[in-house]
Amino acid sequence: MSLSDVGNLMCLDKDGINPGKGTNAPEFLIKVSAKALNESGGRNWVPVIVKETGEDQYEVIGNSFIFAVAEEAGLEKVWCIIADPSEQTSQLTKILAGEFVPKVNLSTATRDEIQSALQYLIEKPNSELKGVQLAIATNRIDGASRNQWKNFEPVTKLACGITRGKKLDALKEVFYLTPEPTTIKPVIDPGVIIDPEILKTLTVAKLKDMARERGIPGYSGKRKPDLIKLLSKS
Incomplete structure (x- = not known):
């Protein structure tokens, strides 16, 4: 050939x-x-x-x-x-050819992807997920912080009708997990002037902690952009 x-x-x-x-x-x-x-x-x-x-x-x-x-x-x-x-x-x-079921990355799946995958599992003949309420399971899984899941165990804690054992194992037919890497936050010396681009990577709570450590007045009611401006000037 x-x-x-x-x-x-x-x-x-x-x-x-x-x-x-x-x-x-x-x-x-x-x-x-x-x-x-x-x-x-x-x-x-x-x-x-x-x-x-x-x-x-x-x-x-x-x-x-x-x-x-x-x-x-x-x-x-x-x-x-x-x-x-x-x-x-x-x-x-x-x-x-319909000989292999493609899987969805549950770490990043959209609500529609989660719903259609669960519906497929629930409607299968002799499904282990028979009786699971599609809307409830979809909403609770979609609303969970899935990007750092290392396995499917957290699903059992969502009170969505999917418990340990065969029900949880059934998810592996249509889902897989690829956790996103954990972002390492920089350790910042309170006495050093900080690049605003670094400040943008921090949470509001961390920014307020830094403002308090630096003795900046009036920070408590500020939003993130305002906190970044204050810390950039300090």
Whole structure:
């Protein structure tokens, strides 16, 4: 295969195709689909997605169910689309083929992302989250300080119906966590004139503490911009 083949629809020898991880589809569905395929002319109109692994050798990276049906039907040739061999393409192909559930970073997820992910979990057959109130769970998780969570344990403290065990573990199907790095606040000598850009990184409480330490009058009722001006001049 040449680079120009990437993206092309090609009819490949089945014996040169490795099924990869295969499919977990029930055997019944594979068998009845294979029968329907043979009765309709033996051409898989929905192509299998493959990547090249050697000369005239390929591996299935998407639509594994279709390839299993083609094998069961005894096809000698299988219509395939050739994809590039990158891991990113392989993962994306599985997502688009519905063979892999993409995950959302709960550390930075929007309210809509949280709601749609929870709804997906709640509505699954035999869901561990059956009975969880979608609106309540969404609001409480969205309102939590998630950017520093190291695991999902804090969810159990939000009184949103998600408890330890199987309910908490169910979240791992659609969420992952990447905590934001903790900002290290500078240690500032009270007697040193401070760059306003550094002051902007501090909280109002810290700015007021500094103003008190420097004996600046009238700081208590000031807002952050005014506190920064006062400290910059001190």
